[in-house]
Amino acid sequence: MKADLFDQRRLLELQAVDTTLAQLAQRRKNLDADPAFATASQRLRALGDKAANLTGDIADLDRDIDRVEREVDLVKNRASTDRDRMGAGASAKELEGLQSELESLARRQSTLEDDELELMERREALDAELAETRRQLDEAKTVLADAEAERGRRLGEIETETADATSTREALAINIPDRLVELYERIHAKQPIAAAELVGRRCGSCRIEKSPADMIPIKSAPIDEVLRCEECGCVLIRTELPKSGPAPLASEDELKKYE
Template sequence: MNAAPADQIRLLDVQALDVRLSQLAHKRRTLPEHTKIETLIADHTQLRDLLVAAQTEESDTAREQTKAEQDVDQVRQRAARDQKRLDSGAVTSPKDLENLQHEIASLAKRQGALEDVVLEVMERRESAQARITELTGRVESLRTEIGEATERRDAAAEEIDAEIATITKEREVIAGTIPADLLKLYDKLREQQGGVGAARLYQRACDGCRQELAITELNEVRAAAPDTVVRCENCRRILVRTLESGL
């Protein structure tokens, strides 16, 4: 393949722009905010799960407390009725009086036990409520952090995108001046060679693979016409000759 030396030099300009575009794309993908947001979202999800668990516990203990209080109330009402019968003097049989007094004592004992249950359930419910308050605050704080990190990420990405757009336009202009067949070869090699399709020959070495040319290869490059598109024998990239090639 043949191409004017000036076209080959411009290929290096395109290569430099492509390298910069790759760097910007990598920078965009690896913005520190990406990792920060992922970590915050994971923490937020974990806290949300804990909050749901605490809310479920609070709801369960609320029902448990209501049931325990109803049990206490039922025992209290029954004891009150028995005490009223006892105080009324309507029960005159010694045996019935003894049974009634025994029942009142049993109910008092039962009421005390049930009231202890109510207190224990209330303590668990208060603990769950305190946990809900704490977790709600932490969830809201993380939500705020996620929003702020997202704004920083978007601002950084927007800045990078603007630079990418500028460089892409510049590349289009320069690439438009390069022969289509040369540009096609360059693009093919760039895809095969990790983003570098053309490299300058600098001080008898290929800037692409950093390998110094052997004497026979160097002589072949010296003998090639200026418009001959030469390739590095080692990496097969387009080898662009310049005043600094050391020929």
């Protein structure tokens, strides 16, 4: 394929924009995979679950405390009834039975009150834990909101830069002959670097240095010949030759620059 060297060199600008676009796409991927966001979400979920569990445990404890309190009331009522019956002139045998029951009720009441105290202490500890969890939850919400804001800011930057690079690319491509752009696109579909500079004897894409024998066809190629790197297949662009000129062949002086 033949193309003006000046047009060929424009492929390098196209390549530079494509490299920028690829870097922007990578930045977008990195942002999606940003652990700061996932970590903050996870922590928020874990704390939310913990607060819900604690609230459930506290409700269970409250029910237990109520149950114990009702039982204490029953025991107290029963003792009060027993005392009333003792005062109302019971027989000696009845008095003995009532006395024994009152002693048993007193022991029961004491046990229940100990249980209640223990339950209330546990509830107090859970209350404190819930308050601390809620404080951490508020903190985690702030961290997540900050992470979201930062993500949005970085995403906005990437989108703006991508839009800029895309319009630059369109403007560049319009000024390059279609056949050359098509060739570039075909190569670019297969590899990230489709056009690279020939620097000395080295391909700017694969970085492999050409042997002096490989340089012979490159050196003798007409200036408007579109060269390809035999190693990586990219369009190899001679930037050390004059930018334009009618000469179909590079002059001896120009070719010496590759030696």
